[in-house]
Amino acid sequence: MTHSDRRTQLLELFEIGVRAADPAVCVPPHLPMPPKGRTLVIAAGKAAASMARAVETHWDGPIQGIAVTRYGHGVECEHIEVIEAAHPVPDDRGEIAARRLLEEARELGADDLALCLISGGGSALLGLPAPGLTLDQKKAINRALLASGAPIGDMNTVRKHLSAIKGGRLTEAAFPARIHTIGISDVPGDDPSVIASGPTVPDATTQAQALEILERYAIAVPDAVLAHLSDPENETPKPSNPVFNTSSFHMAAKPADMVGAVAEEGRRRGCKVISLGADIEGEARDVGLAQARLALEAAAGRKPGDQPVLIVSGGETTVTVTHPDGRGGRNCEYLLSLALGLDAHPDICALACDSDGIDGSEENAGALIGPDTLSRIRAAGLDPAQELERNNSWSVFSAVGDLVTTGPTRTNVNDLRLILVG
Incomplete structure (x- = not known):
């Protein structure tokens, strides 16, 4: 040869x-039955737009929503709005999109469905800081983590605890609506809580672990971040939280x-x-x-x-x-x-x-x-x-x-x- x-x-x-991970092929088999109420698509990640289009192509009934993806990764959708934002360091567009997604989720009721399409890259693209923190603070920490050699699990442990939407907080906002998440994994081990920092699944990591990771990689953090991570009221929702009783996760493709x-x-x-x-x-x-x-x-x-x-x-x-x-x-x-x-x-x-x-x-x-x-x-x-x-x-x-x-x-x-x- x-x-x-x-x-x-x-x-x-x-x-x-x-091609083995093409959303047009791997997403449709995991679609749920339509709800009694309305269906809201919430998509985030590098595959978000193509996953959203796959849903539109196969969905029977009215549908609306937002898909936030990396610049250049968008595709045209008819009913789902596609927003492009920055990756791997978040920008204002990602922050605004994440805020809109969270607001839309909070309006859902018990008869409604949040159809969440989550793929790698969603952690940076959902750039909404936790209350009291700023996007600039998150960006500085994100850059430092990217340069540190930290594995993705450690990076996302920190990201979850500085976010208003990740680490299960999206499900918390949408409760009592039914949450049906379809994921495409980009992480070793395929842990749903690591993919895009797990916006719809329980978070087993802790603020103390996030602080330890920042210390281990010698990443300087402002006082506001230290105070946020030291306040137990800011802990992410854990597996025992009842908001996850109406939530399910379905893996469409993996490495x-x-x-x-x-x-x-x-x-x-x-x-x-x-x-x-x-x-x-x-x-x-x-x-x-x-x-x-x-x-x-x-x-x-x-x-x-x-x-x-x-x-x-x-x-x-x-x-x-x-x-x-x-x-x-x-x-x-x-x-x-x-x-x-x-x-x-x-x-x-x-x-x-x-x-x-x-x-x-x-x-x-x-x-x-x-x-x-x-x-x-x-x-x-x-x-x-x-x-x-x-x-x-x-x-x-x-x-x-x-x-x-x-x-x-x-x-x-x-x-x-x-x-x-x-």
Whole structure:
């Protein structure tokens, strides 16, 4: 198999993985029966608009609502208003949208239905601070958490406790209406309380844990935030709270679906598939080096004529940013570390992309590497190891034309990493 053939295969497999989480396919089977009263759609996340359109296409009866999604991720809906806002750092539009959603939820009665469509990214997009806090305070803490290398669970523990709508507070506002949540998971473990910081589900985390996380990552907080987190009256609703008696959660798609679809297609194409699962976490560069060792072992074990080996994994790595001027993303950082670990092995190519089409804050989904990657980077006048230390992986892959740019996919089941050996 040529280098070009491997790259084509990897891109095709990524597309198959994304299609496994298409809201048009995965949302309709989870729709509830219409209520006696009215139906309000409340959608938040990178897949919010496409999930809302899937509901409109299949819903029997009147419907209205709001879907808040990331800039560029909107789609046209007939009855549901689509609002685009900032991600990963919230902005005024997200704050206003979240306030409107909360106000709409409070008007629901016992015969009404809140049909909540929740996907990854919703935590930043629902940027309504808790009473007494400001959006600027939330933004500063959010930026610091993003740069700290904290895993998504820790980040969302803090976000829940600084929010007026997350951590179950949306269900609290809508009670006694029936709450039917359809989720698309982008988090390792698929915990509904972590997806978009769980606006409709109970929160088992505590203010004390949020404070401990802020202290652990040395994140400075203003006095107002410290006072808020120290007041037990501000605790999020817990599993025993009766507001959750009329609430249910239904998982429409998850990272394992994407990994499974790709693994199945890999086998169909004649590959020996090694699946590492959909819950990989850790520093992106450390995961890159670990998977480089695994790929080299697979290559060493192959004999002439053996089938290719496809190593598949999903999950969400983290990047501890030490050089804020660098331009990167967790998938590009993983790949640059992987390339260094593979040291130009002639039989190995790899792809790492975010299923939402955006790796970090840039406009690419991820990138590709092959046997000639390091030599081409050096020919472009760049030192790959030095650029990795500078958190500048995007710039490296941009310089050699190896970025993968899909545009917004309008779904989000986390990252897909593929290594093709042979």
